[in-house]
Amino acid sequence: MPLVIFVDDSETALASTRMSTNSMPIEVKQYTEAQVALAEIKAGMTPDLIITDLNMPVMNGLEFLKELRAFPATSRTPTLMLTTETKPELKQQGKALGLTGWIVKPFNPAQLKQAITRVLRLPA
Amino acid sequence: MMMLDSIDELLVHIKEVQLDVIELSNESLMKMSSFMEKNGLEIDEDISTALQYQDIVTQQLNASIEAIDSMKKSIEIFSHAFKSDEGLANESLAKLQEKLTATLQEAKDKKSRFSGKHAPEHAEDEIEFF
Numbered sequence: 001m002p003l004v005i006f007v008d009d010s011e012t013a014l015a016s017t018r019m020s021t022n023s024m025p026i027e028v029k030q031y032t033e034a035q036v037a038l039a040e041i042k043a044g045m046t047p048d049l050i051i052t053d054l055n056m057p058v059m060n061g062l063e064f065l066k067e068l069r070a071f072p073a074t075s076r077t078p079t080l081m082l083t084t085e086t087k088p089e090l091k092q093q094g095k096a097l098g099l100t101g102w103i104v105k106p107f108n109p110a111q112l113k114q115a116i117t118r119v120l121r122l123p124a
Numbered sequence: 125m126m127m128l129d130s131i132d133e134l135l136v137h138i139k140e141v142q143l144d145v146i147e148l149s150n151e152s153l154m155k156m157s158s159f160m161e162k163n164g165l166e167i168d169e170d171i172s173t174a175l176q177y178q179d180i181v182t183q184q185l186n187a188s189i190e191a192i193d194s195m196k197k198s199i200e201i202f203s204h205a206f207k208s209d210e211g212l213a214n215e216s217l218a219k220l221q222e223k224l225t226a227t228l229q230e231a232k233d234k235k236s237r238f239s240g241k242h243a244p245e246h247a248e249d250e251i252e253f254f
Contacts, residue, residue, distance in 0.1 A: 010179035012150060015157035019167035053237070055183060084180055084240035086249065094254075101253040105240040106176035108169050115251050 001027045002048035002120050006063065007037050008082070009056040017051070017082070020109035024121060034064035041074055049119055050074070051103075054083035054090065059092070062090070065097045078119045082107065128183045128199055135192045142185045176240075183238040191231035198223040 002027045014030045015046045021028055029047075031037040035058055041047070042076050050068065054061035055111055068074040078100040100119060103112065117124060153175055160167065204240055205216040241247055 008179075010182060011159065012153045012175040012178040015154065015161075016167065016172045019157065019161065022174060075221035084183055084238045086240065086243070086246045087237055091252070099254055101251055103251045104246055104249045105179060106173040106242070107251075109167055109172045110169070111251055118253075 002122075003027045003029065003046070004049045004051065004116060004120075005037055005045075005047045005055070006030045006051050006082075007034050008018060008032065008053040008062075010053070013053065013082075016107075016109075017112065020107075020112050021116065024113060025115065026116065026120070034059040034061070038064060038067050038071075041068070046073055047077060049116065050077055050079040051082050051116075052079065054081055054085045055063055062093055062097065065094065065099060069098055080115065080119070082112075128203055132196060134211055135196050139189050139192045142189055146182050148187050149178050149181055177242070180238065180240055180242055184235060187234035187238060188231055190234075191227050193239055194227045194230075198227070 002025075006014055006028065008014050008017070008030075009032050011032065014032070018028060019028060029037075029045075029064070031040075034052065034056055037050075038059070040049070052061045052064055056064075059067075061083065065079055065081075068077065068079060076098075079098075080101045080103055081094055081099055082103045082105060084105045086104055094102060101115065103115065156171075157175060159165075161170070202216045202220040206213045236243060239246070241249055
């Protein structure tokens with residue numbers, strides 16, 4: 001099954017993504033700190049899709065994305081930003097770093113599932 | 125100067141209340157989501173939104189806590205200048221006002237930025253693929 005990792009410092013946001021995707025044919029791993037997810041990726045974890053929050057302490061979503069793009073194994077891994085942020089400049093920064101898409105919270109569970117299905121090309 | 129001490133105490137109190145609200149609202153919604161997961165209940169759009177509103181509430185309160193910390197620091201700098209040289213008080217007061225205005229504006233900007241689809245102007249936002 002494809003591996004999808006969610007990174008968000010909010011436990012409730014992670015609970016929402018976990019419950020929204022529990023019927024999908026995917027393996028889910030969740031992290032409250034981007035630096036921990038990054039360490040696991042550098043240790044050999046190979047996610048098929050990364051969904052990350054933007055505003056997080058220590059390492060924010062754009063810093064995380066920059067690190068992912070600099071690491072050969074994840075330089076092209078599809079990555080979605082899932083955030084309360086709506087600032088166009090931040091979207092542009094994400095786009096320039098090769099971000100796949102931008103989802104504004106609160107997301108609709110059906111739309112999140114559709115987005116994952118689309119990016120991973122899962123059967124609809 | 126007594127007035128500034130009172131304002132400082134008030135800011136400390138507001139910050140403590142906000143931290144408690146963050147903790148309690150998180151605990152409350154985590155209890156609900158644990159119950160749902162334990163009983164295999166399916167999440168719908170309303171429940172998902174409720175869980176995500178907690179994230180918005182936390183970010184909004186954290187942004188105002190940052191503003192409180194910044195205001196406290198500005199007040200401390202002013203108090204120090206006032207105590208060391210009263211002649212500098214007027215100049216320091218002008219700087220304090222400037223700092224507080226900038227902090228307030230930044231906090232207001234963050235309120236708008238961190239509202240997500242809760243903000244009317246973004247209520248219809250769809251997923252954007254690049």
